[in-house]
Amino acid sequence: MLAFAAADAGARIDFPSVADRTVGIRAGADGFGPEAPWSVETGDVELFGIAGLRVAGVRARGRMGAVPAGVSLAQLSSPVGTESRAEAELGYRPGVRWLCLARTGIEIVSITGAPAEQAVLAGFYSRAEAGRITAIADVDVISRADAREIEVEIGVVGRIGSASIIATTHFDGHAVASAGIAVVSRFAGRLALLAGYDDGTETIRGAAVVSLSRWRVGVGVFQHAVLGVSQGVTLTWSR
Amino acid sequence: MGGGARFLFFLFLPVFCLPHVVDAGVVVNELYYDHPGADAGYEFVELLNTADAAVSLDGVALEFHNGTGEGWTVLWQAPSGLVVESGSLFMLGGDLVLPLPDIVTAMSLQNGPDAIRIVHGVEILDVVGYGGLDDPAYVETLGVSAVDAGQSIARTPDGRDTGDNASDFVESAPTPGRRNVARHDASATPAPETPTHAGLDHAGVDRLMVDLENRGLIQIPAAAVVISVFDSTVGDIASTVNASSIVPGATERVALEVSLSAPGYHWLTIEARYPLDERAANDRASLVRRVGRPPLLVSEVMSAPRDGCPQFVELYNAGSTHLDITGFSIRDTRPKPAVIAADSLIVGPREFVVVTPDPEVLRSCVRVDGRVFDVDGTWPSFNKSGGSFADSVVVMDTFAISVDAVAYPGLKTDQADLSLERIDLFASETRRSAVWSLSRERGGSPGRMGASALASPPRAACEVSPNPFFAGDLLRVAVASTDGVASVSVRIYDPSGRRVADIGTASSFPAVLLWDGRSADGEMVRAGIFVLACESFTSDGARVGVEKVVVGCASHSP
Numbered sequence: 106m107l108a109f110a111a112a113d114a115g116a117r118i119d120f121p122s123v124a125d126r127t128v129g130i131r132a133g134a135d136g137f138g139p140e141a142p143w144s145v146e147t148g149d150v151e152l153f154g155i156a157g158l159r160v161a162g163v164r165a166r167g168r169m170g171a172v173p174a175g176v177s178l179a180q181l182s183s184p185v186g187t188e189s190r191a192e193a194e195l196g197y198r199p200g201v202r203w204l205c206l207a208r209t210g211i212e213i214v215s216i217t218g219a220p221a222e223q224a225v226l227a228g229f230y231s232r233a234e235a236g237r238i239t240a241i242a243d244v245d246v247i248s249r250a251d252a253r254e255i256e257v258e259i260g261v262v263g264r265i266g267s268a269s270i271i272a273t274t275h276f277d278g279h280a281v282a283s284a285g286i287a288v289v290s291r292f293a294g295r296l297a298l299l300a301g302y303d304d305g306t307e308t309i310r311g312a313a314v315v316s317l318s319r320w321r322v323g324v325g326v327f328q329h330a331v332l333g334v335s336q337g338v339t340l341t342w343s344r
Numbered sequence: 345m346g347g348g349a350r351f352l353f354f355l356f357l358p359v360f361c362l363p364h365v366v367d368a369g370v371v372v373n374e375l376y377y378d379h380p381g382a383d384a385g386y387e388f389v390e391l392l393n394t395a396d397a398a399v400s401l402d403g404v405a406l407e408f409h410n411g412t413g414e415g416w417t418v419l420w421q422a423p424s425g426l427v428v429e430s431g432s433l434f435m436l437g438g439d440l441v442l443p444l445p446d447i448v449t450a451m452s453l454q455n456g457p458d459a460i461r462i463v464h465g466v467e468i469l470d471v472v473g474y475g476g477l478d479d480p481a482y483v484e485t486l487g488v489s490a491v492d493a494g495q496s497i498a499r500t501p502d503g504r505d506t507g508d509n510a511s512d513f514v515e516s517a518p519t520p521g522r523r524n525v526a527r528h529d530a531s532a533t534p535a536p537e538t539p540t541h542a543g544l545d546h547a548g549v550d551r552l553m554v555d556l557e558n559r560g561l562i563q564i565p566a567a568a569v570v571i572s573v574f575d576s577t578v579g580d581i582a583s584t585v586n587a588s589s590i591v592p593g594a595t596e597r598v599a600l601e602v603s604l605s606a607p608g609y610h611w612l613t614i615e616a617r618y619p620l621d622e623r624a625a626n627d628r629a630s631l632v633r634r635v636g637r638p639p640l641l642v643s644e645v646m647s648a649p650r651d652g653c654p655q656f657v658e659l660y661n662a663g664s665t666h667l668d669i670t671g672f673s674i675r676d677t678r679p680k681p682a683v684i685a686a687d688s689l690i691v692g693p694r695e696f697v698v699v700t701p702d703p704e705v706l707r708s709c710v711r712v713d714g715r716v717f718d719v720d721g722t723w724p725s726f727n728k729s730g731g732s733f734a735d736s737v738v739v740m741d742t743f744a745i746s747v748d749a750v751a752y753p754g755l756k757t758d759q760a761d762l763s764l765e766r767i768d769l770f771a772s773e774t775r776r777s778a779v780w781s782l783s784r785e786r787g788g789s790p791g792r793m794g795a796s797a798l799a800s801p802p803r804a805a806c807e808v809s810p811n812p813f814f815a816g817d818l819l820r821v822a823v824a825s826t827d828g829v830a831s832v833s834v835r836i837y838d839p840s841g842r843r844v845a846d847i848g849t850a851s852s853f854p855a856v857l858l859w860d861g862r863s864a865d866g867e868m869v870r871a872g873i874f875v876l877a878c879e880s881f882t883s884d885g886a887r888v889g890v891e892k893v894v895v896g897c898a899s900h901s902p
Binding site for chain 1: 812879
């Protein structure tokens with residue numbers, strides 16, 4: 106798969122979910138209780154303490170029988186331009202042990218003083234459970250005008266009592282691998298504390314997620330070895 | 345003669361005395377009578393045949409009238425056989441006139457008020473009074489006013505003859521042997537929004553607006569004029585052509601983008617190249633552009649000295665090489681610079697110099713290390729009160745381009761005789777009080793690093809240009825530092841924090857690092873937003889700071 110190695114280096118915009126950013130992968134319901142049939146999530150992360158550099162987004166998800174679906178919008182804004190991403194996903198979940206999602210979307214890069222550039226997105230997400238173990242794979246393909254970029258994330262979640270350990274590996278378009286690990290502890294069903302480290306981004310991550318009725322609030326802090334601290338908040342409503 | 349007849353005679357006497365000029369086609373078209381310095385050899389009289397047919401000069405003479413006397417004396421008598429073609433010029437002048445006149449002769453004109461005329465026997469063909477002559481017997485209606493030395497009087501347009509010297513002639517740059525108004529003349533001048541002297545903080549593109557004017561009598565066709573910019577160090581760097589035809593008297597504004605990458609001064613020449621052009625003098629204009637700033641910083645300001653002591657401004661060469669600041673000036677918020685008084689002033693690396701209105705008194709008031717200089721002209725008298733903003737100190741180079749400009753806060757009454765030491769050497773014109781710290785000793789610390797400045801932590805600063813930048817360009821990172829910084833490492837990260845490229849490490853300052861937009865494996869990065877980080881380290885490897893700059897990268901320029 107990595108033979109498709111991209112001709113450019115870079116990264117996609119990540120939706121500003123505090124939980125996803127802390128564990129290093131789209132963990133879904135792992136660690137946060139049962140997955141709700143419908144949810145709307147909004148998030149905002151200030152990056153590295155740099156004025157004007159932040160990523161914000163909104164995401165809606167739902168499920169009709171065995172067919173989950175969702176849409177999301179995210180935008181990275183900065184003093185020199187913006188990167189925006191819109192995507193839709195549709196999947197199949199026959200039971201509680203397996204979930205797969207296919208997604209497509211568009212990414213627009215608008216740099217000040219230059220014409221906007223578009224890229225087409227395609228991706229695939231799969232999660233399978235076997236006992237206390239959940240395996241996750243997430244593939245992103247970004248097709249730009251003159252290059253194609255592929256990123257792969259693989260994660261394994263092991264549950265021990267009320268805690269989960271999440272190990273992730275990330276492959277970028279140049280077959281460069283990086284690894285991360287995260288721990289999630291749940292308390293009384295309403296509070297989850299997350300901590301993690303990713304060597305690809307040289308970031309130590311910590312977050313707290315509080316669930317209150319139909320609302321879930323997550324706050325996170327991310328300490329990069331060179332660039333400093335990022336901080337974010339996520340608010341989710343579900344029913 | 346009866347009384348009534350006498351009255352009519354005297355009433356019309358001035359009319360009878362006016363010169364009766366015959367329209368024979370030949371007129372004085374241009375007259376140059378006052379050359380700077382000695383006039384001999386430079387004076388000329390240019391004649392023009394305005395008739396539709398050739399005119400013979402047989403019997404024609406050029407005569408001179410001395411305004412302090414009466415009558416005419418012959419300057420030149422035309423030899424037989426001379427003919428001036430229709431519309432042609434014919435010039436008489438000294439042997440130093442270029443191009444050489446048709447007739448080389450010593451003119452012996454005076455600087456006015458005087459007059460010359462062309463006669464044919466008893467017929468007066470033309471009369472020109474000049475230099476302020478107002479005697480109606482020697483002018484046509486009104487004489488031409490006096491002009492500056494080095495200037496001629498010229499009929500404009502050529503051959504204009506309304507019978508009024510003052511109306512027909514204008515002061516002009518001499519054009520011997522050429523028409524006063526060219527038929528083909530394209531001139532190039534910088535538009536008002538394009539200053540003749542300006543500084544660019546970073547290498548990059550400067551947009552020059554040029555006014556291309558048709559000063560001739562004939563329309564300039566589209567694309568007939570090439571407007572180019574010449575950089576004295578690298579040659580032609582930009583060119584374009586006029587987009588549309590330009591009628592006489594009209595102007596087309598032309599935009600030229602020049603890329604200036606080398607730090608330092610660029611002497612640029614804008615030139616309008618028009619193959620038919622008859623006036624080279626207005627084809628060019630000179631500009632000066634400075635890329636980057638000389639590392640001369642305002643490091644201390646004493647705005648409130650104790651009674652009897654003068655103000656001073658301390659300057660610091662933060663660079664690693666000698667800096668020639670001869671002709672540099674300082675000013676406050678008012679545009680009245682005072683030049684630092686020194687025939688030659690070279691500041692060594694890391695050296696302080698002090699500027700004050702009275703060096704001797706300053707030395708008697710306070711310990712001064714290093715060199716002290718007065719100013720030519722009036723001292724700017726920097727304000728000392730005003731809350732968060734009291735005044736600004738602006739240092740300018742010899743072209744009056746700003747080198748450093750800092751604002752400083754006002755002082756309280758109990759802070760008299762304390763100077764403000766600049767502790768943030770990288771702050772430019774800003775009104776943040778954090779830039780400054782009060783000196784810890786009365787009288788300040790002119791010529792040496794103050795205790796407050798010494799206490800400030802080492803820092804590095806990176807300036808990035810162009811930003812955003814385009815694939816294929818070079819991103820230029822200018823690195824400066826304070827004392828105590830041994831190295832600065834510059835890297836590029838994507839917004840997730842992944843390292844994309846190592847641009848390099850600087851270990852002497854100021855330094856410039858370049859990035860070609862490629863990642864560590866040699867591929868061009870995608871279009872997007874990145875973060876450039878400058879990490880500064882001490883000699884023992886301790887990290888003392890990180891400066892972060894958001895950088896935009898686009899695949900295609902607009």
